[in-house]
Amino acid sequence: MADERNDVLLDLRDVRVRFPGPKAVYPVDGVSLDIRPGETLGLVGESGSGKSMTSLAIMGLIAKQGGAVTGGNIYFKGRDLLALSDREMMDVRGREISMIFQEPMTSLNPVYTIGDQIVEAIRAHALPEGGRMPKRQAWDRAVEMLARVGIPSPEKRASSWPHLLSGGMRQRAMIAMALSLDPELLIADEPTTALDVTIQAQILELIGELKAARRMSVLLITHNLGIVAEIADRVAVMYTGRILEIAPTVDLFRRPLHPYTRGLMESIPRMDRTVKELAAIPGMVPPIDALPPGCAFSPRCPLAEARCRQAVPPLEDAGNGHKSRCLRWRDLVADKGGAA
């Protein structure tokens, strides 16, 4: 696919997030990525990789966590979100960019009915023609959204309190709320991690349908490579605040060009194959305040050499939109390894 700059919805360039402390840390350290209209980008990583912090930076919610975006630009439809006032950013959130979280119970207010919360979300934003949507109309819209996400008897459910809904239904209600203002970008942070696998299948199906119906873009944050393989168009792999690899999904799984990505793929037990022993990655993710010099994955990497520890490797273009932050990615091209 040709790289058309003007056909980009969201464009992160070298974004840096800093958290103060005895020693300042950078949970997001120079992240660049873009999402096109209608595209689903999977952002994969383990805990501490900075994948959730990246999404909070896009939403302008880093300050609430006690940190600050100290570098880079976040362009949304050509506008730099980092230059917007709090008021302007509030309007972007919800109407243009919406977010759903892992645990729907903690994101829903327990003392308001589902319908009231969706009405509030709708009425928090001015209509394009000015003014707020009347309450009655907003309520009807809330009921319509609940129906669209597959909640049975939506009129009744709109008057329910969150605790009366099952986990799957709550996540649907969250999605209904997130989509009530017809956003162009949906950020889904581990949207199915707290759900059972049959309910997960329902939610993934739902996100796919809604995406196709509205040409909505999705930034899907997850640790689950299976989910990414099923619904992402492209995938970015993060580790200690940096993107180590980014590629079209099929290419990433067919031929991962970073030893970490390859390690992740080989270490997970899979339904479609049986192995005697899992190829575990040795060691563990280093704490963000004690990163090793150079490539942060080098202490766990089977391919590491002396030069890997000297400087952080650049994210190199391997062609076809496939980029790797490994000095030895060419060796991985030659090696017919990886998953499947």
Next chain:
Amino acid sequence: MTPPSGQENGKLLDVRDLTVHFPVRSGLLQRVTGQVKAVDGVSFALERGETLGLVGESGCGKSTTARAVLRLIPVTAGSVRFRGEDLLAMEGETLRKARSGFQMVFQDPYASLNPRMTVAEIVGEPLFNTGAAKSRSDRDERVATILPQVGLDASCLRRYPFEFSGGQRQRIGIARALVVSPDLVVLDEPVSALDVSVQAQVINLLAELRERLRLTYLFVAHDLSVVKHISDRVAVMYLGRIVELASRDDLFDAPMHPYTVSLLSAVPVPDPRNKSKRIVLSSDVPSPLNPPSGCHFHPRCPKAMDICSREDPPPIQGSGAHEASCWLYAQQNRHPIQKE
């Protein structure tokens, strides 16, 4: 398979018609107004040296089954025989001593270790409880022997849980279970709280310990890929009952019960060229407070017949053959209790 140990033809654990009901209280006087049939007539057996995976979605009763088998919660009815002895008849001192034969590893390595106890105290606790150690020096010696077996340094003895990562904490939990040299280890979601790259390390450790110490595992998990990797046989639970029990390969290659079929199809496979055809089940799991009549799965079952809502399908016997508790198969083999 390891040879049977002589006296009791290989069966280490034999569970028959296990039933666990919890009373539901309501109203001002907290009267008992109903029963949750968390485990509703479950039968299975474990041979020495084998691993039985117990899978199902939240609320299916898999963890309750595991806890009931170990006498951690009261059993309503049924029998549990361990090394041929009736576990449910044991009380007090006898039960405490018998506990050295069966131990448990819990899911959350953060919640299951007392933060104010040292590693020596945590891991050594079962030694005192079962009367296997008499003094602290005795205990420390045994703990120092077990730690290297789970990949921890014996110098950790005086350290506290907060000093360890999630993966290391789970190793401490495993050491605590193994310190009394049990025959049976019940593992309740032992890797689901761990990061992907650490998960593989712990799974490999569990497999290695099983070989080396000739352990028998009851492995409770919701992650089907993990269960497939580690188990010899697999039991699938749904709303308090086992619906299918078979060898690992039979269950994953040729599932019989419609619930198992849809459950397996819902697992996303990390291969974008091989997108699974999901069978998306409609609606949620019904409440165990008020389970559907007949086969509990019939309201969601794509193959439900008349009889399914009227009569319970024949239960799983735990015979060792590939069994499904489903009228689709029951009618071929035996006559339904009453044909109209």
